[in-house]
Amino acid sequence: MAPTSFKLNTGAEIPAVGFGTWQAPPGQVAKAVEIALKSGYKLIDAAYCYANEDEVGQGLKAAFDSGIKREDIFVVTKLWNTYSTRAEVGLSKSLKSLGLDYVDLFLVHWAVGMNPNGTRPDGGDADRFPLLPNGERDILWDHDHVQTWKDMEALVKTGKTKAIGVCNYSKVYIENLLKHASIVPAVNQIENSPALPQQEVVDVCKANDIHIMAYSPLGSTGGPLMKSKPVIELAEKKGVSAGTILLSYHVARGSTVLAKSVTESRIKENLKIVDLTADDLKVLSTVPEVLTKEGAPLRYVYPPFGINFGFPDKQEGKTLKNGA
Numbered sequence: 281m282a283p284t285s286f287k288l289n290t291g292a293e294i295p296a297v298g299f300g301t302w303q304a305p306p307g308q309v310a311k312a313v314e315i316a317l318k319s320g321y322k323l324i325d326a327a328y329c330y331a332n333e334d335e336v337g338q339g340l341k342a343a344f345d346s347g348i349k350r351e352d353i354f355v356v357t358k359l360w361n362t363y364s365t366r367a368e369v370g371l372s373k374s375l376k377s378l379g380l381d382y383v384d385l386f387l388v389h390w391a392v393g394m395n396p397n398g399t400r401p402d403g404g405d406a407d408r409f410p411l412l413p414n415g416e417r418d419i420l421w422d423h424d425h426v427q428t429w430k431d432m433e434a435l436v437k438t439g440k441t442k443a444i445g446v447c448n449y450s451k452v453y454i455e456n457l458l459k460h461a462s463i464v465p466a467v468n469q470i471e472n473s474p475a476l477p478q479q480e481v482v483d484v485c486k487a488n489d490i491h492i493m494a495y496s497p498l499g500s501t502g503g504p505l506m507k508s509k510p511v512i513e514l515a516e517k518k519g520v521s522a523g524t525i526l527l528s529y530h531v532a533r534g535s536t537v538l539a540k541s542v543t544e545s546r547i548k549e550n551l552k553i554v555d556l557t558a559d560d561l562k563v564l565s566t567v568p569e570v571l572t573k574e575g576a577p578l579r580y581v582y583p584p585f586g587i588n589f590g591f592p593d594k595q596e597g598k599t600l601k602n603g604a
Protein backbone atom coordinates (compact mmCIF):
# COMPACT_ATOMS: atom_id res chain seq x y z
CA MET A 281 0.00 0.00 0.00
CA ALA A 282 1.25 3.48 -0.87
CA PRO A 283 2.28 5.46 2.24
CA THR A 284 -0.12 8.16 3.48
CA SER A 285 2.58 10.20 5.22
CA PHE A 286 6.34 10.66 5.47
CA LYS A 287 8.64 11.69 8.31
CA LEU A 288 10.42 15.05 8.19
CA ASN A 289 13.91 15.63 9.62
CA THR A 290 12.16 17.41 12.54
CA GLY A 291 10.48 14.13 13.50
CA ALA A 292 7.02 15.42 12.47
CA GLU A 293 4.82 13.54 10.00
CA ILE A 294 3.90 15.22 6.72
CA PRO A 295 0.96 13.93 4.66
CA ALA A 296 1.75 12.29 1.31
CA VAL A 297 -0.92 14.32 -0.53
CA GLY A 298 -1.60 18.02 -0.12
CA PHE A 299 -4.06 20.56 -1.47
CA GLY A 300 -2.67 23.46 -3.55
CA THR A 301 -4.14 26.98 -3.64
CA TRP A 302 -2.12 28.83 -6.30
CA GLN A 303 -4.40 30.44 -8.90
CA ALA A 304 -7.45 29.33 -6.92
CA PRO A 305 -9.70 32.32 -7.60
CA PRO A 306 -11.41 34.54 -5.05
CA GLY A 307 -14.98 33.44 -4.53
CA GLN A 308 -14.00 29.78 -5.01
CA VAL A 309 -10.96 29.03 -2.88
CA ALA A 310 -12.62 29.16 0.57
CA LYS A 311 -15.21 26.57 -0.50
CA ALA A 312 -12.52 24.48 -2.21
CA VAL A 313 -10.39 24.36 0.96
CA GLU A 314 -13.44 23.47 3.05
CA ILE A 315 -14.42 20.67 0.62
CA ALA A 316 -10.82 19.43 0.53
CA LEU A 317 -10.53 19.20 4.31
CA LYS A 318 -13.95 17.60 4.71
CA SER A 319 -13.03 15.10 1.96
CA GLY A 320 -9.91 13.98 3.80
CA TYR A 321 -6.96 16.20 2.78
CA LYS A 322 -4.65 16.75 5.75
CA LEU A 323 -2.31 19.31 4.14
CA ILE A 324 -3.08 22.78 2.76
CA ASP A 325 -0.39 24.61 0.77
CA ALA A 326 -0.77 28.39 0.81
CA ALA A 327 1.42 31.43 0.10
CA TYR A 328 1.35 35.17 0.72
CA CYS A 329 2.04 35.65 -2.99
CA TYR A 330 -1.20 33.88 -3.95
CA ALA A 331 -3.17 36.85 -2.54
CA ASN A 332 -5.92 34.51 -1.33
CA GLU A 333 -4.79 33.58 2.20
CA ASP A 334 -7.81 35.36 3.73
CA GLU A 335 -10.10 33.03 1.84
CA VAL A 336 -7.95 29.99 2.56
CA GLY A 337 -8.34 31.01 6.22
CA GLN A 338 -12.13 31.09 5.80
CA GLY A 339 -12.01 27.55 4.40
CA LEU A 340 -9.86 26.40 7.32
CA LYS A 341 -12.26 28.02 9.80
CA ALA A 342 -15.30 26.36 8.22
CA ALA A 343 -13.57 22.99 8.49
CA PHE A 344 -12.47 23.58 12.10
CA ASP A 345 -15.99 24.75 12.99
CA SER A 346 -17.31 21.45 11.62
CA GLY A 347 -15.12 19.48 14.05
CA ILE A 348 -11.87 18.95 12.15
CA LYS A 349 -9.02 19.55 14.58
CA ARG A 350 -6.25 22.09 13.88
CA GLU A 351 -3.60 19.64 15.12
CA ASP A 352 -4.68 17.08 12.51
CA ILE A 353 -4.07 19.48 9.62
CA PHE A 354 -0.63 20.36 8.24
CA VAL A 355 -0.65 23.98 7.06
CA VAL A 356 2.14 25.32 4.86
CA THR A 357 2.76 28.89 3.78
CA LYS A 358 5.64 30.77 2.17
CA LEU A 359 7.76 33.87 2.61
CA TRP A 360 7.37 36.06 -0.47
CA ASN A 361 10.36 37.76 -2.10
CA THR A 362 9.39 41.32 -1.05
CA TYR A 363 9.62 40.07 2.57
CA SER A 364 13.03 38.40 2.15
CA THR A 365 14.55 40.88 4.64
CA ARG A 366 11.48 40.77 6.95
CA ALA A 367 10.76 37.09 7.53
CA GLU A 368 8.88 37.57 10.79
CA VAL A 369 6.68 40.30 9.30
CA GLY A 370 5.91 38.02 6.34
CA LEU A 371 4.99 35.09 8.56
CA SER A 372 2.86 37.23 10.88
CA LYS A 373 0.90 38.66 7.93
CA SER A 374 0.20 35.16 6.61
CA LEU A 375 -0.85 33.89 10.05
CA LYS A 376 -3.26 36.81 10.45
CA SER A 377 -4.85 36.13 7.05
CA LEU A 378 -5.04 32.40 7.66
CA GLY A 379 -6.53 32.94 11.14
CA LEU A 380 -3.88 30.73 12.75
CA ASP A 381 -1.35 31.15 15.53
CA TYR A 382 1.18 28.82 13.91
CA VAL A 383 1.86 27.01 10.66
CA ASP A 384 3.41 23.55 10.40
CA LEU A 385 5.89 24.61 7.74
CA PHE A 386 7.13 27.98 6.51
CA LEU A 387 9.02 27.98 3.21
CA VAL A 388 11.22 30.51 1.42
CA HIS A 389 9.22 30.85 -1.82
CA TRP A 390 12.16 31.71 -4.10
CA ALA A 391 15.84 32.41 -3.27
CA VAL A 392 15.22 36.01 -4.33
CA GLY A 393 14.89 39.40 -2.71
CA MET A 394 12.56 41.95 -4.27
CA ASN A 395 12.29 45.63 -3.34
CA PRO A 396 10.13 45.90 -0.19
CA ASN A 397 9.42 49.55 -1.00
CA GLY A 398 8.99 49.18 -4.74
CA THR A 399 6.36 50.66 -6.99
CA ARG A 400 4.67 49.83 -10.27
CA PRO A 401 4.19 52.13 -13.20
CA ASP A 402 0.80 50.47 -13.86
CA GLY A 403 -0.51 50.86 -10.28
CA GLY A 404 -0.66 47.03 -9.83
CA ASP A 405 0.27 45.00 -6.75
CA ALA A 406 3.66 46.54 -5.84
CA ASP A 407 3.68 44.77 -2.47
CA ARG A 408 4.03 41.44 -4.28
CA PHE A 409 5.34 42.34 -7.73
CA PRO A 410 7.23 45.65 -7.74
CA LEU A 411 8.38 46.60 -11.22
CA LEU A 412 11.01 48.97 -12.61
CA PRO A 413 9.95 51.65 -15.10
CA ASN A 414 11.18 49.31 -17.89
CA GLY A 415 8.71 46.60 -16.75
CA GLU A 416 11.35 44.26 -15.26
CA ARG A 417 10.90 42.88 -11.75
CA ASP A 418 12.50 45.08 -9.07
CA ILE A 419 15.09 42.63 -7.74
CA LEU A 420 17.50 43.25 -4.81
CA TRP A 421 20.58 42.09 -6.68
CA ASP A 422 22.81 42.24 -3.58
CA HIS A 423 20.44 40.14 -1.49
CA ASP A 424 21.85 36.91 -0.04
CA HIS A 425 19.39 34.01 0.33
CA VAL A 426 21.61 32.64 3.13
CA GLN A 427 20.73 35.72 5.21
CA THR A 428 17.01 35.05 4.68
CA TRP A 429 17.63 31.51 5.89
CA LYS A 430 19.28 32.81 9.10
CA ASP A 431 16.10 34.85 9.72
CA MET A 432 13.97 31.77 8.99
CA GLU A 433 16.01 29.81 11.56
CA ALA A 434 15.24 32.45 14.19
CA LEU A 435 11.50 32.01 13.52
CA VAL A 436 11.44 28.43 14.77
CA LYS A 437 12.08 29.67 18.32
CA THR A 438 9.02 31.97 18.14
CA GLY A 439 6.68 28.97 17.84
CA LYS A 440 4.94 30.63 14.88
CA THR A 441 6.17 27.81 12.66
CA LYS A 442 6.96 24.21 13.54
CA ALA A 443 9.42 23.75 10.69
CA ILE A 444 11.18 25.71 7.95
CA GLY A 445 12.17 24.89 4.42
CA VAL A 446 12.74 26.24 0.94
CA CYS A 447 11.19 26.13 -2.51
CA ASN A 448 12.72 26.15 -5.94
CA TYR A 449 16.24 25.32 -4.72
CA SER A 450 18.51 23.55 -7.22
CA LYS A 451 21.39 21.26 -6.17
CA VAL A 452 23.93 24.10 -6.12
CA TYR A 453 21.63 26.37 -4.09
CA ILE A 454 20.98 23.58 -1.55
CA GLU A 455 24.71 22.88 -1.27
CA ASN A 456 25.54 26.56 -0.79
CA LEU A 457 22.80 26.92 1.83
CA LEU A 458 23.93 23.84 3.76
CA LYS A 459 27.46 25.31 4.10
CA HIS A 460 25.96 28.05 6.33
CA ALA A 461 22.78 26.54 7.79
CA SER A 462 22.33 25.71 11.47
CA ILE A 463 18.97 24.10 10.66
CA VAL A 464 18.79 21.80 7.64
CA PRO A 465 15.65 22.68 5.64
CA ALA A 466 12.88 20.18 6.37
CA VAL A 467 11.55 20.47 2.83
CA ASN A 468 12.44 21.61 -0.67
CA GLN A 469 9.25 22.28 -2.64
CA ILE A 470 10.03 22.04 -6.35
CA GLU A 471 8.30 21.59 -9.66
CA ASN A 472 8.25 17.86 -10.23
CA SER A 473 6.51 15.49 -12.61
CA PRO A 474 7.44 12.71 -15.02
CA ALA A 475 8.13 15.58 -17.48
CA LEU A 476 10.61 17.13 -15.02
CA PRO A 477 11.94 14.40 -12.67
CA GLN A 478 14.74 16.68 -11.39
CA GLN A 479 16.73 13.64 -10.26
CA GLU A 480 19.82 15.75 -9.46
CA VAL A 481 18.13 17.92 -6.84
CA VAL A 482 15.94 15.05 -5.58
CA ASP A 483 19.12 13.03 -4.92
CA VAL A 484 20.93 15.82 -3.07
CA CYS A 485 17.83 16.41 -0.92
CA LYS A 486 17.49 12.71 -0.12
CA ALA A 487 21.19 12.55 0.82
CA ASN A 488 20.66 15.42 3.28
CA ASP A 489 17.29 14.26 4.70
CA ILE A 490 15.37 17.09 3.03
CA HIS A 491 11.86 15.99 2.05
CA ILE A 492 10.63 16.81 -1.46
CA MET A 493 7.21 18.39 -1.99
CA ALA A 494 6.27 18.16 -5.65
CA TYR A 495 4.35 21.03 -7.22
CA SER A 496 2.52 21.30 -10.55
CA PRO A 497 2.27 17.47 -10.67
CA LEU A 498 -0.52 17.64 -13.27
CA GLY A 499 1.52 19.98 -15.42
CA SER A 500 -0.16 23.05 -13.90
CA THR A 501 -3.05 24.69 -15.72
CA GLY A 502 -3.34 23.81 -19.40
CA GLY A 503 -0.07 21.83 -19.69
CA PRO A 504 0.28 18.82 -22.06
CA LEU A 505 1.26 16.31 -19.37
CA MET A 506 -2.25 14.93 -18.68
CA LYS A 507 -2.52 13.96 -22.35
CA SER A 508 0.99 12.51 -22.73
CA LYS A 509 0.91 9.02 -24.33
CA PRO A 510 2.89 7.07 -21.68
CA VAL A 511 0.71 8.57 -18.92
CA ILE A 512 -2.54 7.74 -20.74
CA GLU A 513 -1.40 4.20 -21.59
CA LEU A 514 -0.33 3.46 -18.02
CA ALA A 515 -3.61 4.90 -16.70
CA GLU A 516 -5.58 2.61 -19.03
CA LYS A 517 -3.49 -0.40 -18.05
CA LYS A 518 -4.07 0.23 -14.34
CA GLY A 519 -7.72 1.27 -14.75
CA VAL A 520 -7.25 4.71 -13.15
CA SER A 521 -7.22 8.31 -14.41
CA ALA A 522 -4.17 10.09 -15.82
CA GLY A 523 -4.32 12.40 -12.80
CA THR A 524 -4.08 9.45 -10.40
CA ILE A 525 -0.97 8.19 -12.24
CA LEU A 526 0.67 11.63 -12.11
CA LEU A 527 -0.02 12.08 -8.39
CA SER A 528 0.93 8.51 -7.46
CA TYR A 529 4.31 8.96 -9.23
CA HIS A 530 5.54 11.20 -6.39
CA VAL A 531 4.33 9.05 -3.54
CA ALA A 532 6.16 6.11 -5.19
CA ARG A 533 9.32 8.28 -5.18
CA GLY A 534 8.91 9.07 -1.46
CA SER A 535 7.71 12.65 -2.00
CA THR A 536 4.67 14.62 -0.90
CA VAL A 537 2.54 15.76 -3.84
CA LEU A 538 0.41 18.93 -4.07
CA ALA A 539 -2.61 19.04 -6.35
CA LYS A 540 -4.73 22.12 -6.91
CA SER A 541 -8.35 22.11 -7.98
CA VAL A 542 -11.43 24.22 -7.36
CA THR A 543 -13.69 21.54 -8.89
CA GLU A 544 -15.36 19.34 -6.26
CA SER A 545 -15.16 16.11 -8.27
CA ARG A 546 -11.46 16.64 -9.04
CA ILE A 547 -10.67 17.67 -5.45
CA LYS A 548 -12.04 14.29 -4.34
CA GLU A 549 -10.51 12.32 -7.22
CA ASN A 550 -7.05 13.72 -6.49
CA LEU A 551 -7.01 12.00 -3.09
CA LYS A 552 -6.69 8.66 -4.85
CA ILE A 553 -3.16 7.25 -4.85
CA VAL A 554 -2.22 3.84 -6.28
CA ASP A 555 0.96 1.80 -5.97
CA LEU A 556 3.30 2.14 -8.94
CA THR A 557 5.90 -0.56 -9.62
CA ALA A 558 9.46 -0.08 -10.87
CA ASP A 559 8.17 -1.05 -14.33
CA ASP A 560 5.43 1.61 -14.15
CA LEU A 561 8.06 4.22 -13.24
CA LYS A 562 10.13 3.04 -16.21
CA VAL A 563 7.17 3.74 -18.52
CA LEU A 564 6.86 7.24 -17.02
CA SER A 565 10.60 7.86 -17.49
CA THR A 566 9.90 8.09 -21.25
CA VAL A 567 7.66 11.16 -20.81
CA PRO A 568 10.37 13.84 -21.28
CA GLU A 569 11.50 12.28 -24.58
CA VAL A 570 7.93 11.93 -25.85
CA LEU A 571 7.00 15.53 -24.95
CA THR A 572 10.27 16.91 -26.36
CA LYS A 573 9.62 15.16 -29.69
CA GLU A 574 6.22 16.89 -29.76
CA GLY A 575 7.93 20.23 -29.09
CA ALA A 576 6.13 20.53 -25.74
CA PRO A 577 7.77 22.22 -22.72
CA LEU A 578 8.89 20.17 -19.71
CA ARG A 579 8.98 22.91 -17.07
CA TYR A 580 5.83 24.99 -16.64
CA VAL A 581 6.68 27.38 -13.79
CA TYR A 582 9.64 29.69 -14.39
CA PRO A 583 8.80 33.31 -13.52
CA PRO A 584 10.76 36.11 -15.24
CA PHE A 585 13.22 36.95 -12.46
CA GLY A 586 16.21 36.99 -14.85
CA ILE A 587 18.16 34.89 -12.33
CA ASN A 588 20.12 31.67 -12.85
CA PHE A 589 18.71 29.35 -10.17
CA GLY A 590 21.11 26.56 -11.18
CA PHE A 591 18.65 24.09 -12.69
CA PRO A 592 20.37 22.02 -15.41
CA ASP A 593 17.58 22.78 -17.94
CA LYS A 594 17.68 26.55 -17.24
CA GLN A 595 21.13 28.05 -17.07
CA GLU A 596 20.40 31.59 -18.26
CA GLY A 597 20.16 34.74 -16.13
CA LYS A 598 22.27 36.62 -13.59
CA THR A 599 24.11 35.06 -10.65
CA LEU A 600 23.10 35.92 -7.08
CA LYS A 601 25.24 35.78 -3.91
CA ASN A 602 25.64 32.14 -2.85
CA GLY A 603 23.84 31.26 -6.08
CA ALA A 604 24.70 29.26 -9.15
Ligand SMILES: NC(=O)C1=CN([C@@H]2O[C@H](COP(=O)(O)OP(=O)(O)OC[C@H]3O[C@@H](n4cnc5c(N)ncnc54)[C@H](OP(=O)(O)O)[C@@H]3O)[C@@H](O)[C@H]2O)C=CC1
Pocket residue numbers: 299300301302303325326389447448469470494495496497498499500501502506523538539540541542543546547549550581
Ligand atom coordinates in the same frame (compact mmCIF):
# COMPACT_ATOMS: atom_id res chain seq x y z
N1 LIG B 1 6.49 26.74 -4.41
C1 LIG B 1 6.17 27.13 -5.63
O1 LIG B 1 6.85 27.98 -6.24
C2 LIG B 1 4.97 26.58 -6.28
C3 LIG B 1 4.03 25.88 -5.54
N2 LIG B 1 2.91 25.37 -6.13
C4 LIG B 1 1.93 24.67 -5.27
O2 LIG B 1 1.59 23.43 -5.87
C5 LIG B 1 0.19 23.40 -6.14
C6 LIG B 1 -0.13 22.53 -7.35
O3 LIG B 1 0.48 23.04 -8.52
P1 LIG B 1 -0.32 23.85 -9.67
O4 LIG B 1 0.68 24.60 -10.46
O5 LIG B 1 -1.45 24.58 -9.07
O6 LIG B 1 -0.86 22.79 -10.67
P2 LIG B 1 -1.45 21.32 -10.73
O7 LIG B 1 -0.45 20.48 -11.42
O8 LIG B 1 -1.99 20.90 -9.42
O9 LIG B 1 -2.64 21.56 -11.75
C7 LIG B 1 -3.75 22.36 -11.46
C8 LIG B 1 -4.63 22.41 -12.71
O10 LIG B 1 -5.10 21.09 -13.04
C9 LIG B 1 -6.53 21.07 -13.02
N3 LIG B 1 -6.89 19.78 -12.39
C10 LIG B 1 -6.81 19.43 -11.07
N4 LIG B 1 -7.17 18.16 -10.88
C11 LIG B 1 -7.50 17.66 -12.08
C12 LIG B 1 -7.95 16.41 -12.51
N5 LIG B 1 -8.12 15.41 -11.64
N6 LIG B 1 -8.21 16.23 -13.83
C13 LIG B 1 -8.02 17.24 -14.71
N7 LIG B 1 -7.56 18.47 -14.36
C14 LIG B 1 -7.31 18.68 -13.05
C15 LIG B 1 -6.96 22.25 -12.18
O11 LIG B 1 -8.23 22.73 -12.63
P3 LIG B 1 -9.44 23.20 -11.66
O12 LIG B 1 -8.86 23.90 -10.48
O13 LIG B 1 -10.21 24.11 -12.57
O14 LIG B 1 -10.19 21.95 -11.29
C16 LIG B 1 -5.86 23.26 -12.51
O15 LIG B 1 -6.13 23.89 -13.75
C17 LIG B 1 -0.18 24.88 -6.26
O16 LIG B 1 -1.56 25.13 -6.21
C18 LIG B 1 0.63 25.48 -5.14
O17 LIG B 1 -0.01 25.24 -3.90
C19 LIG B 1 2.72 25.48 -7.49
C20 LIG B 1 3.61 26.17 -8.27
C21 LIG B 1 4.81 26.78 -7.74
Ligand SMILES: O=C[C@H](O)[C@@H](O)[C@@H](O)[C@H](O)C(=O)O
Pocket residue numbers: 302327329330581582583584
Ligand atom coordinates in the same frame (compact mmCIF):
# COMPACT_ATOMS: atom_id res chain seq x y z
O1 LIG C 1 3.95 29.20 -6.17
C1 LIG C 1 3.73 29.46 -7.34
C2 LIG C 1 4.67 30.18 -8.17
O2 LIG C 1 5.98 30.10 -7.65
C3 LIG C 1 4.24 31.61 -8.22
O3 LIG C 1 4.17 32.13 -6.94
C4 LIG C 1 5.17 32.44 -9.05
O4 LIG C 1 5.25 31.88 -10.33
C5 LIG C 1 4.67 33.87 -9.13
O5 LIG C 1 3.39 33.89 -9.68
C6 LIG C 1 5.62 34.70 -9.97
O6 LIG C 1 5.20 35.14 -11.04
O7 LIG C 1 6.76 34.88 -9.55
